[in-house]
Amino acid sequence: MSDTVRCKSMIIDFDGVLLDYSRQRANFDTLNKLHNLAKAAHLKEKINGMFNGERINSTENRSVLHIALRAPRDSVINSDGKNVVPDVWQVLDKIRDFSERVRSGAWVGATGKVLKDVIAIGIGGSFLGPLFVHTALQKDPEAIEFARGRQLRFLANVDPIDVARNIAGLNPETTLVVVVSKTFTTAETMLNARTLREWISAALGPQAVAKHMVAVSTNLTLVEKFGIDPNNAFAFWDWVGGRYSVCSAVGVLPLSLQYGFSVVEKFLKGASSIDQHFYSAPFEKNLPVLLGLLSIWNVSFLGYPARAILPYSQALEKFAPHIQQVSMESNGKGVSIDGVPLPYETGEIDFGEPGTNGQHSFYQLIHQGRVIPCDFIGVVKSQQPVYLKGEMVSNHDELMSNFFAQPDALAYGKTAEQLLKENVPQPLIPHKTFSGNRPSLSLLLPTLNAYNIGQLLAIYEHRIAVEGFLWGINSFDQWGVELGKSLATQVRKQLHASRKKGEPIEGFNFSTTTMLTRYLEESADVPKEDCTILPKI
Numbered sequence: 001m002s003d004t005v006r007c008k009s010m011i012i013d014f015d016g017v018l019l020d021y022s023r024q025r026a027n028f029d030t031l032n033k034l035h036n037l038a039k040a041a042h043l044k045e046k047i048n049g050m051f052n053g054e055r056i057n058s059t060e061n062r063s064v065l066h067i068a069l070r071a072p073r074d075s076v077i078n079s080d081g082k083n084v085v086p087d088v089w090q091v092l093d094k095i096r097d098f099s100e101r102v103r104s105g106a107w108v109g110a111t112g113k114v115l116k117d118v119i120a121i122g123i124g125g126s127f128l129g130p131l132f133v134h135t136a137l138q139k140d141p142e143a144i145e146f147a148r149g150r151q152l153r154f155l156a157n158v159d160p161i162d163v164a165r166n167i168a169g170l171n172p173e174t175t176l177v178v179v180v181s182k183t184f185t186t187a188e189t190m191l192n193a194r195t196l197r198e199w200i201s202a203a204l205g206p207q208a209v210a211k212h213m214v215a216v217s218t219n220l221t222l223v224e225k226f227g228i229d230p231n232n233a234f235a236f237w238d239w240v241g242g243r244y245s246v247c248s249a250v251g252v253l254p255l256s257l258q259y260g261f262s263v264v265e266k267f268l269k270g271a272s273s274i275d276q277h278f279y280s281a282p283f284e285k286n287l288p289v290l291l292g293l294l295s296i297w298n299v300s301f302l303g304y305p306a307r308a309i310l311p312y313s314q315a316l317e318k319f320a321p322h323i324q325q326v327s328m329e330s331n332g333k334g335v336s337i338d339g340v341p342l343p344y345e346t347g348e349i350d351f352g353e354p355g356t357n358g359q360h361s362f363y364q365l366i367h368q369g370r371v372i373p374c375d376f377i378g379v380v381k382s383q384q385p386v387y388l389k390g391e392m393v394s395n396h397d398e399l400m401s402n403f404f405a406q407p408d409a410l411a412y413g414k415t416a417e418q419l420l421k422e423n424v425p426q427p428l429i430p431h432k433t434f435s436g437n438r439p440s441l442s443l444l445l446p447t448l449n450a451y452n453i454g455q456l457l458a459i460y461e462h463r464i465a466v467e468g469f470l471w472g473i474n475s476f477d478q479w480g481v482e483l484g485k486s487l488a489t490q491v492r493k494q495l496h497a498s499r500k501k502g503e504p505i506e507g508f509n510f511s512t513t514t515m516l517t518r519y520l521e522e523s524a525d526v527p528k529e530d531c532t533i534l535p536k537i
Ligand SMILES: O=P(O)(O)OC[C@H]1O[C@H](O)[C@H](O)[C@@H](O)[C@@H]1O
Pocket: 123, 124, 125, 126, 180, 181, 182, 183, 184, 185, 186, 189, 242, 243, 329, 478, 481
């Protein structure tokens, strides 16, 4: 069979997105086997279970319905026999209304000024997805028009430097703070929220908080306890996992404040288009399913544990960090969904940077060192085309020349014979040889507007779910993040006791005691009394 026939069968076109997986180390036989594996793992039934609102997140007894967040208004998606779509749209309508009031100046701050700047406080799933979409939209011509005169910033890290970075140059009078936390208990987010509450009340008085702080959460009781008016809280539901929440108020509120609801609605529509495709397309033509199967092939059968996410678009610079959470928090598990230790490893080590930057950094290892399957993501039409008179190609064509060249460099490599023909000196030949046969796949998007960004997000979300379904794990819990949090509670108590009451360090091992001792000794000059000090910026 000719290679063209093989390649043709490995190119899929759906709703403007072109996937070419012909450079994977897979042939028809491999694909057949992977489809058989999908059958054996009941992949179709598991996908249906997700769409039907079954409680597939069994360790938390929750359904997994982020697809409902972007479902058309008239669709029906049930959780426990109740259609959740009207609830979703009630919140979306509330966001549309609120964001329009803020943007038009109908809702103003405590001193009557328009709130043109937004700081979204949140971490993990309450941060990475919205940051990715914001970064992707920031240079989109349509989104730019809607964002004129406005700023959106993200405060995630509990490091006070991140507070300083966020408030630098902003005036509390014109700033709206959105506290985003599914649980409203996350230590970092709550401390940052208390810090910015202080920043606002120190400048404008405590009564200003009601005008300058709103919240997104599933825990509306805690939102109210914090002092935010429940009318200014935007709900979501426990059937939305944190890392799958960018299409809920978590992303939609800050993004609508910045770009207007109409732009964000297009993003939801793009994601919804992929949802329909994922649910109904035959597996042979199903983008997320094929991508998931190939990931399993690479990780579990070929033994390549990492994946490089390489968007040839600077606008997608926060895509890899977002996918790191979606993928690694979902699939980095040690037991099956039934709690049985797994005889194989799950999850992928995801990393990435936009091309061409990555080419000048870690591509050396990918070309001649370890085998890392690569996702090349390209865009046909640049958000910001640049043409220079006298140049051979446009700046975007220059970028894309690399997008097209790199997969072939990985696939074909360069042999000693070729190098000899080029008169490369013998001692250099081993150094200049490229083994080739290194797998990659290419995704080509027509443009990078809100709709395409939604498509890209949903393709990866579902791909990762497919992998989890095939590995037989629960991709929707994250117990592995808990232990470190509880140990930090013990350290926090110790730091308080030692600093305020001079109590000795107790209950830690030798190494931690040594480190803590040094830390306390060298920072003995911090204020002893209870006081408030905000960054001097
Ligand atoms: O939205 P929150 O409840 O504040 O949670 C924020 C993040 O914290 C946790 O540690 C989880 O690992 C993440 O999945 C979650 O997105």
